[in-house]
Amino acid sequence: MTDKALSITQVSKDRGKTRVLDDITLSLAPGQRVALLGHNGAGKSTLIKSILGLTSIHVGTIRIGDATPGSAQARRDTAYLPEAVSFHPALTGREQLTLFAQLSGSRADVPSLLDRVGLGNALDRRIGTYSKGMRQRLGLAQVLLGRPKVALLDEPTSGLDPISRQDLYAIIDELAGQGTAVLIASHALTEVEARTDRIAIMREGRMVADDTLNNLSALAGLPIRLKVRASANPEALAAELGGNRINGASVELLCSPDDKMEALRRIAGLGDAVADVEMTPPKLEDLYRHYAQEEMQ
Structure with missing residues (x-):
């Protein structure tokens, strides 16, 4: 028995002469929320299809719990939301979800479930009248x-307005709280930065990063930005601290994480010459650019 909900071990796959997955290893524990990032063509979709058992792998293993992708047990234990979700337009939301429940053997309260995703007022409307965001909610x-x-979840917030995006991540949190491991493939970096436990980044079929945001930041060694606002004389402040003048009244400094405290002590030593200090650590967008940058030719 395994304690992992999803285990991917040294998986490789070739498409013709091209290696589209190259020695991929990734695991999710029950209740973990992991963001899967990468440029288009990095291999995210191929990896998801391999987990679903829709495409074969040539080397390595994938397990959903103890089940093999594509097996009856794996299909029961895996849920999938594609980016381009599609349903029969002639069915109502209630009919479509009831059909899915029957196919999966679930005894779900369909009206309550549709109400939970914000479709309670549209459960008896035909899906052909739904907007893209409503179809995403049905998915x-x-x-x-x-x-x-x-x-x-492949780009789960596609087509959703800001409030609906917040609702979706609240539901993702509920899923994780119930023990479901959630893998989110997304380009919405700001969203996943605050709503996931780990970040996995793919580049050209390889896994180039897999860790918490804090650990990835420490490993990357990207600089911290310090924005120092002068009380009265920005020229003198710039001369004392160096850095770049911005907005006419402030100075921006870059420092390594190890030098952060020394830089703050220098700034504090200037006393009343400093009106304010803002410190900005590297964001997920900065880390993504660092880890997912294309290799130099």
């Missing part, structure tokens, strides 16, 4: 059927 309701061990 999320499908993910919520039963209690999957693993949920694979």
Whole structure:
């Protein structure tokens, strides 16, 4: 028995002469939320299809719990929300979700489930009248059927307005709280930065980063930005601290994490000449650029 909801071990896959997955290793524990990032063509979709058992791998192993992708047990334990979700336009939301529940053997309360994803007022409307965001919500309701061990979400906020995005991540948090491991493939870096436990970054079929945001930041060694606002004389402040003048009244400094405290002591030593200090650590966008940058030719 394994204590991992999803285990991917040294997986490789070739498409013709091109290696599209190259020695990928990734694991998710029950309840973990992991963001899967990478440029288009990095291999994210191929990896997800391999987890679902829709495409074969040539080397390595993938397990959903103890089950092999594509097996009956793996299909029961895995939920999937594609980016381009599609349903029969002639069915109502209630009919479509009821059909999915019957196919999965779930005894879910369909009206309550649709209400939970914000479709309570549209459960008897035909899906052909739904907006893209409403179809995305219906897809999320499908993910919520039963209690999957693993949920694979491919660009789950596509087509959703800001409030709906917040609602979606609240539901993702509920899923994780129930023990579902959630893998989110997304380009919405600001969203996943605050709502996931780990960041995994792929580049050209390889996994180039897999850790918490804080650990990735420390490993990358990217600089911290300090914005120092002068009380009265920005020229004198710039001369004392160096750095770049910005907005006419402030100076921006870059320092390594190890030098942060020394820089703050220097700034504090200037006393009343300093009106304010803002410190900005590297953001996920900075880390993504660092780890996912294309190799030099």
